Amino acid sequence: MPDKKYFRKSQMEIMGLAIVVLLITIGMLFVVKINIGKKPAEFKAEFTSKQLAQNTVTAFLSTNTSDCSGMSITELLQDCVQSQTDCDNGEVSCLYVKNAASEIFEKTLDTWKADYYFSVYFPDERAIIELGEECKGDKKPGWGYTPTARGTLYTKLDICG
Amino acid sequence: MLKIRNTKAQMHMMETIAVLLIFFVLVLIGIIFYVNVMKGNLEIEAEEARQLEAIEVAQRAIHLPEVQCSKGMDIVTSDCVDVLMMEAFDSEGIVSKNQLYYHDRLGFSKIVVREIYPNENKPEWVLYNLSLDKFKDKMTTYLPVSLKHSKENKYSFGIMQVDVFQ
Numbered sequence: 001m002p003d004k005k006y007f008r009k010s011q012m013e014i015m016g017l018a019i020v021v022l023l024i025t026i027g028m029l030f031v032v033k034i035n036i037g038k039k040p041a042e043f044k045a046e047f048t049s050k051q052l053a054q055n056t057v058t059a060f061l062s063t064n065t066s067d068c069s070g071m072s073i074t075e076l077l078q079d080c081v082q083s084q085t086d087c088d089n090g091e092v093s094c095l096y097v098k099n100a101a102s103e104i105f106e107k108t109l110d111t112w113k114a115d116y117y118f119s120v121y122f123p124d125e126r127a128i129i130e131l132g133e134e135c136k137g138d139k140k141p142g143w144g145y146t147p148t149a150r151g152t153l154y155t156k157l158d159i160c161g
Numbered sequence: 162m163l164k165i166r167n168t169k170a171q172m173h174m175m176e177t178i179a180v181l182l183i184f185f186v187l188v189l190i191g192i193i194f195y196v197n198v199m200k201g202n203l204e205i206e207a208e209e210a211r212q213l214e215a216i217e218v219a220q221r222a223i224h225l226p227e228v229q230c231s232k233g234m235d236i237v238t239s240d241c242v243d244v245l246m247m248e249a250f251d252s253e254g255i256v257s258k259n260q261l262y263y264h265d266r267l268g269f270s271k272i273v274v275r276e277i278y279p280n281e282n283k284p285e286w287v288l289y290n291l292s293l294d295k296f297k298d299k300m301t302t303y304l305p306v307s308l309k310h311s312k313e314n315k316y317s318f319g320i321m322q323v324d325v326f327q
Contacts, residue, residue, distance in 0.1 A: 040208040047216045055240045055305040064315040066279035
């Protein structure tokens with residue numbers, strides 16, 4: 001009949017083994033927790049959204065129209081808050097800018113399925129032109145500033161996400 | 162007496178072998194696990210490197226001094242390309258004459274500029290084209306740009322499409 005001491009020794013060995021297995025398991029779980037769900041950083045998406053918003057506003061404001069006496073969008077915005085003259089196609093400057101923005105966004109942001117909110121406004125006043133829906137979460141803004149007789153007119157494009 | 166001692170020694174041997182076996186199995190599991198984790202990390206790093214390269218090429222493309230707009234002699238307008246300069250750049254065959262230089266800067270990519278507004282039906286300008294027929298990955302970046310028509314001193318809205326092949 002094996003003695004009590006022999007049993008205690010084998011129990012101790014099993015306990016040692018169990019502790020080693022436990023430590024390894026904890027280590028693995030730790031590594032899994034750190035690594036699982038780790039996704040590559042979205043450098044490109046970040047860059048694209050930022051560049052997209054600012055470049056779109058800058059390029060849009062400097063664009064010349066084809067049927068509004070060749071005026072640039074900046075000039076049309078200035079006209080929009082001052083005299084509101086009619087363009088060759090019968091649209092007033094404000095509406096012309098809105099339609100031009102809408103046409104450009106339809107061919108660019110809508111095609112690339114980018115959610116956006118575009119607005120032209122004076123601070124603390126209701127927006128003169130609005131397109132898209134306001135972003136609910138993160139957004140990358142692009143800004144444009146137009147000097148007018150009433151003060152600085154802000155043009156803002158938010159790319160959502 | 163001798164038989165009992167032999168049996169006891171064999172038991173010890175068996176025990177040692179079992180412990181070693183378990184130990185090596187655990188080590189093997191650890192190695193497999195480590196390799197898998199490292200493989201995942203390498204894939205993530207490779208994807209990040211691909212993204213950074215695409216950004217780098219896009220940035221170089223939009224700031225190509227050969228086609229960038231300027232006011233007067235030396236004031237550069239950012240995010241704007243001159244249509245006259247693009248046409249000259251294309252017709253003079255500058256890229257084919259300096260292939261090594263441009264490959265070093267733009268890699269395997271294709272850079273196309275097209276007008277969006279007010280005239281959509283204008284031809285597109287292919288600034289650089291070193292595309293790969295067989296590629297693992299293609300990253301496309303769209304950059305809105307101003308297109309300067311120097312003759313009329315007017316600007317239109319355009320898109321620069323940069324495809325980077327890997």
